[in-house]
Structures are given as structure tokens and as C-alpha cells.
Amino acid sequence: MAYIYGIHAVLALLKNSPSKAEQIYLLDKHSNKTNPAYREIIDLIQANGLSSGLKTKKELDNLATGGNHQGIVVKTRLVESTALGKKSELSEQALIQWVKHSTGQLADDEFITEDFPKDRKQPVLILILDGVEDPHNLGACMRSAEALGVMAVVVPKHGSVKNTAVVSKVASGAMEVLPLVVVTNLAYFIEQIKSAGVWIVGASHEATQSVYQYDFKGPVGIVLGGEGKGLRRLTQELCDSLVKIPMMGTVSSLNVSVATGITLYEAQRQRLSK
Secondary structure, three states: OEEEEOHHHHHHHHHHOHHHEEEEEEEOOOOOOOOHHHHHHHHHHHHOOOOEEEEOHHHHHHHOOOOOOOOEEEEEOOOOOOOOOOOOOOOHHHHHHHHHHHOOOOOHHHOOOOOOOOOOOOOOEEEEEEOOOOHHHHHHHHHHHHHOOOOEEEEEOOOOOOOOHHHHHHHOOHHHOOOEEEEOOHHHHHHHHHHOOOEEEEEOOOOOEEOOOOOOOOOEEEEEEEOOOEOOHHHHHHOOEEEEOOOOOOOOOOOHHHHHHHHHHHHHHHHHHO
């Protein structure tokens, strides 16, 4: 059970996974009732027969642990699924299968995960975050990844933030449509998708090649490290290539969510221009 709050995050939840909404709490005297997105939320609550009730601002503040809930908080239930394209929960093995199917190593009848988008037009593009601990950064990375066509975001089980209410709020709905996959052993996962033909590209200040010089048109897993620490040594050693974002000012590095957006945008710019 977790709480999701904020108009855009809740709207995405009710559009994509209404069965996850166990209880919806609304501000008793909400000032945004004329907001089209808020009205759409009310319509979705009624259309799906969802349970809702009124709360005071103080009660909503407590549920959202002080976050900007915008007058709406949803208590969610866990919905188990390995399906891609419909749920935000996805197992590590299901993602590995999806990758192998996308690269031609698994035939249709060998692929057991339901609702796989077999007509996917672009090569594999996965975002791997190695040790991102700030929920605001993870949420921002998820938002950029969903907007730029990433098929899944991967984080290690230990040393990384997972899905929280803050992550969902910052992601502005991306958490409800883009799988966030928690893997037990990041090195093992990387080795598995490398064996499937995915090229692993790490972002590092130690790189000699610019992100603008690298060819992202094939199956790629893009790896970025956590705040302040960058890529762990083992993760960097598993990368097939390293790239860096050229810095033209006096600062030496960028926030991980900013670096993620720049790198993913360059990858998709190349893919769309071919």
C-alpha cells in the first residue's frame, strides 16, 4: 500500500490502472473543481465506480507527508503483473525476456509475457540508474524516460530509491505507464541484456567520447550513476562504451536527472533522424 497525490499523478493512475486505487480522498472544499484535469478525475472516479471520500487539508497533508497534494490523495493497492505496456510493476526476468524478444533471440511462441508490444518500431532503449537515492531525481528521470521512448527504467535493489509518493508526484504520471524494474544484481542484469545484443553505454566524466559523437541507433542500455558518486567501478567496467556531456561553463557536473534528459534526447534525436 502507498499513497499517490497530485492532480497529474492521480489522473495518470486512474486512466491507466484504476484497479490500483483502493480509496480516493478529496479536499472537502477544493478550489480546483473548475480545473479540467480535476473534473476528468471526478468523471473517472464515477465511471470506474471507485470509492472516494472527503478530507480536510490537514488530513490530506498528513497522508501526503507534507507534499503538494493539490487537494487529492489516492490510497493504492498492489496489483501483481508481469504485463508490459499496462502496469508499472515488472519482474526482472520479464524484462530480460522482452529484450531477448525485441532483439530476435526469442520467437513469439517462446515469449510468455502478456501484452508485449510486438509491433515496437524502435530498437531496445533501456535506462539504468546506478545508485540514484533522491526520489526527486528518480521521478524526474522517469518523466524524461517516458517522454523519450524508453521501454523500462532499471534500478538495483540495494543503494537506490524505489517508487514512493514523491517519485510518483515528480514523475507526473510516468510511473503509471513506464515500468520501473528493481533488479537484485545489477551486474547480472547488465550481462544478461548484453548477451541479447544490447550495447551498454555509460555516462562518465572519464569518457573521451562525447554523447553527440556516439551512435545510439541500435539496441542500447544507457547507464547513469547516482548523485555525486557517478557510476560504480564494477558498473563502469561492464559498459561497452563511455560517453560524456561536454561542459562549457565553470561547473564540473550536471544533476543526474538533467544528464539523463540530455542523453536520452540525443539518443532519440538520432533514431528519429535516420
